[in-house]
Structures are given as C-alpha cells and as structure tokens.
Amino acid sequence: DQQVKQNSPSLSVQEGRISILNCDYTNSMFDYFLWYKKYPAEGPTFLISISSIKDKNEDGRFTVFLNKSAKHLSLHIVPSQPGDSAVYFCAASARNQGGKLIFGQGTELSVKP
Amino acid sequence: DSGVTQTPKHLITATGQRVTLRCSPRSGDLSVYWYQQSLDQGLQFLIHYYNGEERAKGNILERFSAQQFPDLHSELNLSSLELGDSALYFCASSVATVSVPSGNTIYFGEGSWLTVV
Numbered sequence: 462d463q464q465v466k467q468n469s470p471s472l473s474v475q476e477g478r479i480s481i482l483n484c485d486y487t488n489s490m491f492d493y494f495l496w497y498k499k500y501p502a503e504g505p506t507f508l509i510s511i512s513s514i515k516d517k518n519e520d521g522r523f524t525v526f527l528n529k530s531a532k533h534l535s536l537h538i539v540p541s542q543p544g545d546s547a548v549y550f551c552a553a554s555a556r557n558q559g560g561k562l563i564f565g566q567g568t569e570l571s572v573k574p
Numbered sequence: 575d576s577g578v579t580q581t582p583k584h585l586i587t588a589t590g591q592r593v594t595l596r597c598s599p600r601s602g603d604l605s606v607y608w609y610q611q612s613l614d615q616g617l618q619f620l621i622h623y624y625n626g627e628e629r630a631k632g633n634i635l636e637r638f639s640a641q642q643f644p645d646l647h648s649e650l651n652l653s654s655l656e657l658g659d660s661a662l663y664f665c666a667s668s669v670a671t672v673s674v675p676s677g678n679t680i681y682f683g684e685g686s687w688l689t690v691v
Contacts, residue, residue: 495679504576504664504682505617550617554678561607561630562680564617 599667
C-alpha cells in the first residue's frame, strides 16, 4: 500500500527554468509534509516542509504547494540550477505517530546547462 | 553534515552471516529511525525508537532487530543475511517526543551500504 506516490521517476529541465515535482498521498491523516533531496551514496537532506494548515511555504528558490482536497503537493524550484540535479523524495507524517515519515519513491531531477 | 553518524559506511559480508550497524543521533535528539533503501526502491521505514523504547515498526523482517541504548545511540542487527538484504541502511534522528505534534523534521545520516555476497 503506497501511501505516498511520486508518479514521475525522472524529470529533465533546462537551467534557469522552473522544475515542478509532484507528489500524491492517500492517507487523510497525514498533516505534515516534507521534501528531501538526495545525492547518490549520501543520506537524504531536508529541503522544505509544510504543515496541513498552510497551502504554501516558500524558502528561497523552493516553494512547496499543498492541495489537501486533492491530496496533492508539489515542489517548485525557480530558477533551476545544475546543482539541483538529484533525487527528490516527498515524505509525509501523521499526528501522534512519533514523527515516522512515509516516503514516496523519489523523482530524479536533471537540470541541464 | 546532519550530525547523525553511521558506521560502518560500507560492509561486504556473506550470506548467512550477521552484521551490526551503528548510529549516533544528533546531540539532543531522543528519537532514532531506521530506513532501508534497496535498488530502485524508495526509503522503507523499518523501526523507530524513542529514548530507549521501541515506538513503531514498519516493514522490518524478523531476522532484523534494533535497540537504542541509554546513551541514545542505536544499533540495527541483521542476521541470517540473504542476497536481497543488500541495501543502503539509513539512520535518522529527531527531537520528537512521544506524542509529537506534526512538524517534526528528521535528519538522516550518510547511510551504511551493505552488500551480501
């Protein structure tokens, strides 16, 4: 039962353009969502998060949007840079579950110069 | 550097053997989580410990076990190893309390790469 889904295994974007990574979830109890970035052979690095009481959170070039009715969130990177090339994981957690995160399968972003 | 330390970074062992992976959480973090990432797989939650007590179990095999010690470091024990156990094993930590409100961010170590031959 894949509660968090990232349906696009890969995405290729030109440098300077917008990257949009998508994530869907099925568990309506999820109320906190995070994006992690991962380089090969390294641990995931926390990027940005959003609580279910918000619909948008912005941090520099990164913005996360949450659409609770659609159970969908997205990560926007503007402008995209070659250094953003990595695998991006969406994760979600539910209240009173001790912080356990459920991860999507990841989307590999490639930003071409 | 996330502050989470995992050892060893790489490990090669034979089928049927047993290994122990070690994790030191960030200073002040009481929660430790273990995740497995196999080839072409996402991050699969294995187990969560908070202040020495097991709090949640995920897709952890019976051949695997974990514990968190009084100094808060944690060990993941993998026994009767099979080829399919080859994976990256990540430890993560957070401040999380037992009834944590959402908003808990967990921080990952660099991982231990296990190869079973």
